[in-house]
Amino acid sequence: MAELESTVINTNVKQKDPSTALVIAVTTRAIFNLEEEHKLFLEKGKEEYTRHQQANQDKPLPPGTAFAFIQAVQYVNKKILENNPAERDLFDILVVSNNNPESSVRIINSAKHYGLEISKFCFVSDEDSTQYLKSHSVKLFLSGDRTDVCNALQRGVSAALVFQQEVQAPRTPLHMVFDGDVVFFSDETDQIFQEQGLEGAVQYERAMETVPIGKGPLKASAMHLGKMRKKFGQEKSPIRTYLVTARSGRDMGIRAIKTLREWGLPTDEAFFMDGAPKGPILAQIQPHIFFDNRLHNIQGAQNVGVPFAWVPSCC
Numbered sequence: 415m416a417e418l419e420s421t422v423i424n425t426n427v428k429q430k431d432p433s434t435a436l437v438i439a440v441t442t443r444a445i446f447n448l449e450e451e452h453k454l455f456l457e458k459g460k461e462e463y464t465r466h467q468q469a470n471q472d473k474p475l476p477p478g479t480a481f482a483f484i485q486a487v488q489y490v491n492k493k494i495l496e497n498n499p500a501e502r503d504l505f506d507i508l509v510v511s512n513n514n515p516e517s518s519v520r521i522i523n524s525a526k527h528y529g530l531e532i533s534k535f536c537f538v539s540d541e542d543s544t545q546y547l548k549s550h551s552v553k554l555f556l557s558g559d560r561t562d563v564c565n566a567l568q569r570g571v572s573a574a575l576v577f578q579q580e581v582q583a584p585r586t587p588l589h590m591v592f593d594g595d596v597v598f599f600s601d602e603t604d605q606i607f608q609e610q611g612l613e614g615a616v617q618y619e620r621a622m623e624t625v626p627i628g629k630g631p632l633k634a635s636a637m638h639l640g641k642m643r644k645k646f647g648q649e650k651s652p653i654r655t656y657l658v659t660a661r662s663g664r665d666m667g668i669r670a671i672k673t674l675r676e677w678g679l680p681t682d683e684a685f686f687m688d689g690a691p692k693g694p695i696l697a698q699i700q701p702h703i704f705f706d707n708r709l710h711n712i713q714g715a716q717n718v719g720v721p722f723a724w725v726p727s728c729c
């Protein structure tokens with residue numbers, strides 16, 4: 415199995431300790447806009463795609479949806495190291511790709527062109543590149559392919575599907591927005607809502623108010639993010655996290671707040687939308703990435719130019 419993966423270590427970037435770092439893996443289609451190249455691959459095959467990439471290996475690829483997020487992550491690392499040069503609790507970014515080595519030079523050159531601090535490039539000659547995520551201690555995986563995301567989630571790795579879109583680079587510090595149920599939290603209340611409606615979900619939340627909600631697929635990476643966030647005072651932190659949930663603050667917000675408190679997860683702001691559209695709030699926050707499990711919320715983010723990642727509740 416090992417020979418299926420070729421890893422290129424970027425010696426120009428400080429290598430992080432995977433046992434302490436928040437390792438984020440992104441696919442090439444998440445970090446760069448490869449839609450034209452992907453279309454070429456689908457229509458004319460791998461050989462033509464490889465020839466195209468080789469012919470254009472010195473032409474930088476345009477930024478993709480997760481590009482500004484990676485830049486903001488680098489900003490956080492810079493601020494953490496300014497605060498403590500010996501700090502090991504950092505972000506570590508690696509690129510995962512199904513490109514073969516012959517067509518990968520353009521990917522590496524593009525990262526160098528933009529000054530992206532990618533520690534490793536993992537080129538996997540296998541349809542399921544997610545089998546290597548745990549061996550690299552990946553805690554969050556962003557991909558433009560739904561099958562990749564589902565495979566990662568089934569392997570116990572936090573993952574989300576990134577849709578290609580043109581986005582404006584938001585300001586620093588790093589702004590991350592999470593939905594509540596099925597993202598931060600488990601789907602227990604969402605299941606009650608589907609089966610018994612809003613009133614049933616409200617009654618369930620009231621009965622369970624003192625019991626923390628179960629963990630969702632992105633809890634582990636959010637907790638690591640919170641650990642890094644605590645290294646700074648609120649005013650000086652290079653990380654800002656937000657909860658934007660469809661829950662109502664009056665009927666279903668108390669348990670959510672108590673759960674975050676129980677977890678010790680700092681959240682800068684929480685918005686309980688009570689089913690209202692999330693787009694206007696997202697437009698104000700201008701996050702580098704927004705995680706949600708509902709496609710209509712994803713559409714709302716897209717309408718206001720916010721980079722988003724879909725966490726599928728079923729695969």
